[in-house]
Every structure is written in structure tokens, then in C-alpha cells.
């Protein structure tokens with residue numbers, strides 16, 4: 563059962579009749595591939611500029627909730643485990659959203675259970691109408707389907723937000739944003755171009771597995787969720803043969819835009835089965851950095867700053883491996899942004915774009931044929 567909603571409803575009616583281009587406080591929520599929990603963050607935005615950042619919260623999944631969602635990995639709408647997974651996702655989001663006041667609009671990503679853009683499509687568990695009814699707020703959700711329907715990868719979607727951030731930071735030359743979640747994704751941005759839709763403004767794609775393989779290893783060998791700080795990886799040595807085999811994977815020879823399912827590199831663990839815990843962790847961590855370096859070869863022009871967001875930036879072994887391979891690697895927190903909340907903030911920004919009818923992806927971010935606005939809006943009953 564969702565807790566009572568404390569959202570200030572007196573403000574909502576006003577928000578809904580506001581001019582579409584007026585800035586709104588939007589609550590964005592993301593449940594990422596690592597299944598640690600729900601990130602929620604407020605952004606003041608008109609869907610073009612990022613004007614301010616508001617409060618944020620993290621709502622971890624309990625062990626039983628995580629197991630229920632994980633049982634739905636690989637499942638498609640209508641498959642038996644999906645209903646239970648979606649109910650957990652919806653309840654957790656309602657619970658965390660209820661902690662915020664003065665929300666005018668919600669951006670709800672949901673939890674990706676399966677992603678096969680060239681085949682069955684993409685599937686995020688969680689129904690935006692359930693949230694809209696429970697919260698009494700308009701909710702933008704189902705951000706990826708329209709892009710996939712038009713031939714796009716449906717991911718990554720954060721790049722239009724990265725473009726807005728590049729401009730907010732006052733950058734005057736190309737820079738890149740790297741997200742190190744369960745999967746990695748990289749966005750090259752030219753902030754001199756005012757619109758993310760302008761040809762040459764962006765190039766984005768998933769780099770490969772980031773934290774997911776090392777998390778899986780830690781779970782399997784040590785019963786731990788992650789390699790805290792990268793300590794285990796730092797005590798080992800990467801295995802060159804495994805790295806070479808990894809880099810021979812067909813994914814690295816695909817030209818971007820391209821995207822990955824969390825489990826796309828599931829076969830990595832058997833490849834390190836013969837290694838000690840430390841060497842296996844070092845190898846999987848190095849592999850994530852090598853994948854990013856391969857990705858950077860696709861940049862249309864050199865960059866001097868690579869801003870790293872996502873939980874992987876807290877892994878010292880991963881950051882050291884990246885710095886050894888690429889110039890300009892910085893923890894994005896050093897710029898004043900919040901590397902833990904970037905994806906949640908992105909879905910706030912994208913929700914504001916959907917509300918205004920603006921595109922959320924384009925040929926150079928998802929490979930979609932033409933710029934497209936994903937997302938549907940559900941209204942409170």
C-alpha cells in the first residue's frame with residue numbers, strides 16, 4: 563500500500579494550465595539496470611534549458627523487492643512474472659514521489675526488464691497511469707517505445723539532457739558525458755550548437771557493460787552487491803587474454819548509435835572462472851574501461867573533458883583504468899552536478915520536453931530515422 567501523498571495539490575491545478583513553455587518543477591524518477599533502487603530528483607526546466615536543481619531522494623529496493631523485479635528480467639508484457647515486478651516498481655515510485663512537494667509534472671522511466679530494439683522492442687515495467695492516479699499528478703512515461711517503433715534503439719535517452727547540461731556548464735568546445743551504471747553510455751556533445759537536434763550537436767551510444775559484470779562476480783563469489791571503491795579490483799591484475807577476447811565481441815565493431823540489454827554480456831563471468839577473485843574483478847573492471855576507450859574512437863572531434871556520472875565513478879579501479887586510457891576524465895560532481903542523480907534529472911527534463919511536444923531522441927542518439935518525441939502522458943483520474 564502506498565503511503566499517504568503529501569504533494570501540495572493546491573499548486574497542481576495551476577501547473578496544468580500554465581503555458582507550455584513556462585518553466586515547471588518536474589520530478590524525474592529512474593530505476594536503473596543495477597536494481598539498487600529508485601533515484602528521484604526535481605529539476606526546474608522549460609524543456610529546453612535546465613534552470614535549477616531541486617531536492618532529490620534515493621529509495622533502495624528491499625531484498626525481496628529486488629528478487630521480484632529480477633525474476634522479470636528478460637520478460638515481455640503479458641509474461642507471468644511481469645505483473646508482480648511492475649507492482650513493486652509502481653509502489654516504490656509512488657512511495658518516493660510522495661516525499662516531494664510542489665511537483666507540477668512527473669517523468670517516470672520505469673524499470674527496464676528487456677531490451678531488444680531490433681526484435682521484440684523494449685520493455686519498461688511500471689504503468690504511468692497507476693502513478694498519475696496515486697499521486698494526483700500528470701505523469702510522462704513509456705519514453706522508449708516510440709523511438710523503437712520508428713527504427714531507433716530506444717536508448718540511450720539521456721543525451722538530449724547532456725546537451726542541455728553542456729550549455730548550462732557554459733562549455734565552449736566539445737565535451738563528453740559518460741554514465742557508468744550497470745551498462746555504460748557515452749555522449750559526445752558540441753555545446754556551441756543551440757539545439758540537440760542540430761546535425762553535429764550529439765553522438766551517443768552504449769559503450770558496453772560497466773558495473774554489471776563485476777557486480778555479478780561479487781555476488782557469485784563473495785555474496786556482496788558490489789566491489790566497494792574498486793578495492794578488490796585494485797588488488798588484482800587484469801588478464802590480457804580475456805580482455806582481448808572481450809574486445810573481439812561484435813558489439814565493438816558496430817558503428818553507433820547502438821544500445822545494449824543488461825544481460826548482453828552475461829557470458830563474461832565464465833570467461834574469468836579460472837582467475838582468482840582479485841584478478842577476475844580487475845579483469846572485468848578493466849574490460850569496462852576498455853569498452854569506453856573503444857567508444858571514444860567514434861567521437862566526431864577530440865574532447866578535453868570527459869565527465870563521469872553513475873555509480874562507477876565511485877570505483878577507484880575503474881576511474882584509474884579510464885584515466886590510463888583517456889584524457890580529461892573527471893568526476894562530474896567536481897562541476898557541481900550530482901553524478902548519482904543525473905539519470906533521474908534527465909527524465910524530469912525529458913518529461914518537460916514531451917509536455918511541450920519537443921523531441922527526446924534523434925538519429926545521432928538512438929539511430930531513429932528522424933527526431934522523435936517519445937513518452938505518453940497519463941493524467942490523474
Ligand SMILES: Nc1ncnc2c1ncn2[C@@H]1O[C@H](COP(=O)(O)OP(=O)(O)OP(=O)(O)O)[C@@H](O)[C@H]1O
Nearest residue numbers: 594595596743744745773790791872873874876877
Ligand atoms: N562506492 C562504490 N564503489 C564501487 N562501485 C560502486 C559504488 N557505488 C556504486 N557503485 C557501482 O555503481 C552501480 C550503480 O550505479 P548506477 O546507480 O549509476 O546504475 P544504474 O542507474 O542502476 O544503471 P544504468 O545506468 O545502467 O541504468 C552499483 O551497482 C555499483 O556497481
Ligand SMILES: CC(=O)N[C@H]1[C@@H]2OC[C@@H](O2)[C@@H](O)[C@@H]1O[C@H](C)C(=O)O
Nearest residue numbers: 595674677717718719720745747905
Ligand atoms: C534500455 C535501457 O533501459 N537502457 C539503459 C541502460 O542503462 C544505461 C544504458 O543502458 C542506457 O542505454 C539506458 O539508460 C539511460 C538512462 C539512457 O537511456 O540514457
